[in-house]
Amino acid sequence: MTHKVGEICPGCGVPFQETRPDQPGYLPPGVRESRPGEELICRSCYRLAHYGEFLPRENWSDEEYHQVLKEALSLADLALVIIDLLDFEGSWWPAIWDEIPAEMPVVFIGNKVDLLPKVAQPEEIRDWLAGQVKRTGRKIQKIILTSAKTGEGFEELEKIVAASGSTAVIGATNTGKSSLVHRLMAGTGSRRAPVVSAFPGTTLGVIPVQVRGENRTLLDTPGLIPPGRLSDYYCSQCASRFIPDKPITSLLYELKPGQSLLFGAVAALTLEEMAQGERAVLLCYAPGGVKIHRTNSRRIPEIFEHAGDWLVPPCRECSVPEYANWDRVSVEVPEGQDLAISGLGWISLRKTGARLKLELLPGTRFRTRPALIGPR
Numbered sequence: 444m445t446h447k448v449g450e451i452c453p454g455c456g457v458p459f460q461e462t463r464p465d466q467p468g469y470l471p472p473g474v475r476e477s478r479p480g481e482e483l484i485c486r487s488c489y490r491l492a493h494y495g496e497f498l499p500r501e502n503w504s505d506e507e508y509h510q511v512l513k514e515a516l517s518l519a520d521l522a523l524v525i526i527d528l529l530d531f532e533g534s535w536w537p538a539i540w541d542e543i544p545a546e547m548p549v550v551f552i553g554n555k556v557d558l559l560p561k562v563a564q565p566e567e568i569r570d571w572l573a574g575q576v577k578r579t580g581r582k583i584q585k586i587i588l589t590s591a592k593t594g595e596g597f598e599e600l601e602k603i604v605a606a607s608g609s610t611a612v613i614g615a616t617n618t619g620k621s622s623l624v625h626r627l628m629a630g631t632g633s634r635r636a637p638v639v640s641a642f643p644g645t646t647l648g649v650i651p652v653q654v655r656g657e658n659r660t661l662l663d664t665p666g667l668i669p670p671g672r673l674s675d676y677y678c679s680q681c682a683s684r685f686i687p688d689k690p691i692t693s694l695l696y697e698l699k700p701g702q703s704l705l706f707g708a709v710a711a712l713t714l715e716e717m718a719q720g721e722r723a724v725l726l727c728y729a730p731g732g733v734k735i736h737r738t739n740s741r742r743i744p745e746i747f748e749h750a751g752d753w754l755v756p757p758c759r760e761c762s763v764p765e766y767a768n769w770d771r772v773s774v775e776v777p778e779g780q781d782l783a784i785s786g787l788g789w790i791s792l793r794k795t796g797a798r799l800k801l802e803l804l805p806g807t808r809f810r811t812r813p814a815l816i817g818p819r
């Protein structure tokens with residue numbers, strides 16, 4: 444199925460409709476006819492772009508997502524698979540390979556490279572990504588680190604995209620697919636632009652962007668919300684707290700057994716035991732919007748109860764299971780490895796391995812992994 448230009452909202456990809464004002468795609472009756480030739484976006488896109496008001500998408504099932512992805516890939520001859528370097532666990536699901544035809548060339552994009560700490564070496568990060576992809580057995584054409592914000596990596600990416608007729612940009616929500624399309628469009632003369640926002644689920648349908656004067660199309664797509672992503676359990680007003688707006692810094696903490704690090708009131712990490720020595724050294728990598736606090740583990744229930752405004756996120760409006768009902772697991776983290784929490788960030792163990800108790804909302808995913816940013 445192809446979309447004729449003008450049938451769908453170029454902001455979110457939903458077909459225009461004139462009957463349900465509270466739903467995406469709404470344009471008041473007659474508006475399109477009275478403003479021919481104008482680039483109109485639907486009411487919910489307008490409110491999001493101009494007032495930051497977000498309408499969380501309803502009844503969006505995995506089934507629907509797969510359908511839309513299939514549609515985009517059926518129109519494409521190149522796939523850009525995009526992950527968020529700040530949240531690999533929350534933006535990557537290897538099963539995506541099952542959706543992409545085996546013969547379709549794939550470029551793997553590690554986006555938001557501008558947000559990595561300055562000490563991160565691009566070569567090492569690329570090798571790390573290559574190692575992760577290799578385990579899945581899928582051949583890819585290239586790995587490129589990009590920043591849709593600063594333009595890093597786009598010279599290389601643009602050459603590849605220019606050689607392809609139709610390029611689908613796919614990946615989890617909030618990885619920066621629409622931002623990437625924006626940057627690829629710059630200078631192509633196209634005025635149709637997908638809306639970008641910090642809320643997951645901004646793009647709702649396939650948005651074809653025609654490169655003016657050329658027979659080329661970019662296909663922006665909605666993102667899958669990967670299961671178990673911590674940030675998705677909190678309200679849409681908290682969404683921006685989980686998205687860094689400047690390079691993250693690694694914060695170093697030393698913990699003795701029984702001491703804890705609180706990530707807002709959304710995750711708690713307690714040192715149970717070290718492999719050696721008296722203290723464990725933890726480097727924490729988390730978005731600046733998440734306040735980190737060190738305390739004695741016994742104090743956690745009391746702190747969480749009164750976290751209120753100072754230990755954010757969450758905000759007061761968020762409704763999530765209370766602390767007593769969280770998941771509690773003991774995790775062995777070897778020296779030099781990361782413990783990554785999907786949708787939040789990661790800690791890296793230096794000097795000695797340790798056993799940590801991790802407390803999180805039920806269902807939140809985490810894993811230990813080789814350190815993304817090597818010890819220096």
Ligand SMILES: Nc1nc2c(ncn2[C@@H]2O[C@H](COP(=O)(O)OP(=O)(O)OP(=O)(O)O)[C@@H](O)[C@H]2O)c(=O)[nH]1
Pocket residue numbers: 554555556557558589590591592593615616617618619620621622623638639640641642643644645646647664665666667686687688689
């Ligand atoms: N610093 C930085 N921020 C980025 C980059 N790319 C995207 N963002 C931000 O990440 C958030 C999500 O960007 P979008 O382009 O809307 O992401 P998307 O993948 O299209 O998201 P959905 O449409 O919801 O699936 C926005 O706040 C962007 O400003 C980048 O390279 N660097």
Ligand SMILES: [Mg+2]
Pocket residue numbers: 620621622637638639645646664665
């Ligand atoms: Mg988008």
Ligand SMILES: [Zn+2]
Pocket residue numbers: 452453454455456457467468484485486487488489
């Ligand atoms: Zn729209």
Ligand SMILES: [Zn+2]
Pocket residue numbers: 677678679680681757758759760761
């Ligand atoms: Zn909230």
